[in-house]
Amino acid sequence: GQSLEQPSEVTAVEGAIVQINCTYQTSGFYGLSWYQQHDGGAPTFLSYNALDGLEETGRFSSFLSRSDSYGYLLLQELQMKDSASYFCAVSRIGAAGNKLTFGGGTRVLVKP
Amino acid sequence: DVKVTQSSRYLVKRTGEKVFLECVQDMDHENMFWYRQDPGLGLRLIYFSYDVKMKEKGDIPEGYSVSREKKERFSLILESASTNQTSMYLCASSLVGLAGSHEQFFGPGTRLTVL
Numbered sequence: 001g002q003s004l005e006q007p008s009e010v011t012a013v014e015g016a017i018v019q020i021n022c023t024y025q026t027s028g029f030y031g032l033s034w035y036q037q038h039d040g041g042a043p044t045f046l047s048y049n050a051l052d053g054l055e056e057t058g059r060f061s062s063f064l065s066r067s068d069s070y071g072y073l074l075l076q077e078l079q080m081k082d083s084a085s086y087f088c089a090v091s092r093i094g095a096a097g098n099k100l101t102f103g104g105g106t107r108v109l110v111k112p
Numbered sequence: 113d114v115k116v117t118q119s120s121r122y123l124v125k126r127t128g129e130k131v132f133l134e135c136v137q138d139m140d141h142e143n144m145f146w147y148r149q150d151p152g153l154g155l156r157l158i159y160f161s162y163d164v165k166m167k168e169k170g171d172i173p174e175g176y177s178v179s180r181e182k183k184e185r186f187s188l189i190l191e192s193a194s195t196n197q198t199s200m201y202l203c204a205s206s207l208v209g210l211a212g213s214h215e216q217f218f219g220p221g222t223r224l225t226v227l
Contacts, residue, residue, distance in 0.1 A: 033215070041220075042202065042220050045214075048214045087155065098214070
């Protein structure tokens with residue numbers, strides 16, 4: 001089967017840095033994605049790693065280590081609007097197409 | 113902008129009713145997905161479709177069926193709704209292939225309550 005583990009909640013202050021870890025066990029792994037979801041909103045795509053290393057997109061960065069089955073999302077210069085849930089998701093190669101399996105989500109609360 | 117729309121934001125049904133949730137996307141995506149989202153469990157895949165009339169079971173297909181008669185439309189059917197199907201239902205679409213399938217575009221969700 002597939003499983004992903006990420007912390008359930010993280011609290012930090014504005015301007016701080018938060019790292020959300022994600023460990024996974026899955027067959028047919030192709031890559032790791034991150035999604036953001038504000039309360040009452042739809043999940044939106046943030047970043048994707050297919051190769052080992054760091055991908056940077058503005059204040060957000062994502063890292064993958066395939067050998068360790070581990071990745072993280074780094075949120076820098078936290079802003080109040082970053083308060084949201086963040087989900088890691090593995091891309092799996094399947095005979096009938098490519099699917100995502102999501103982790104349980106990490107709720108990030110940014111305090112003033 | 114990719115747009116994925118769902119037929120209802122909120123829906124209340126009674127146990128045993130047949131329920132239809134509809135999803136439409138306007139970006140000519142091949143892949144379409146139905147998830148349910150419950151607190152602490154993330155998004156769990158119910159069914160997906162990679163082409164018209166093609167469907168595959170996801171991780172939790174029991175109690176659900178789907179229909180894809182047109183490329184832009186993907187319907188989720190609860191044949192006989194039960195209280196444990198009370199949840200947020202999210203539809204998504206994506207391109208096919210390894211280069212694009214990791215980015216899924218989600219609709220706003222339908223919060224279904226089964227009484």
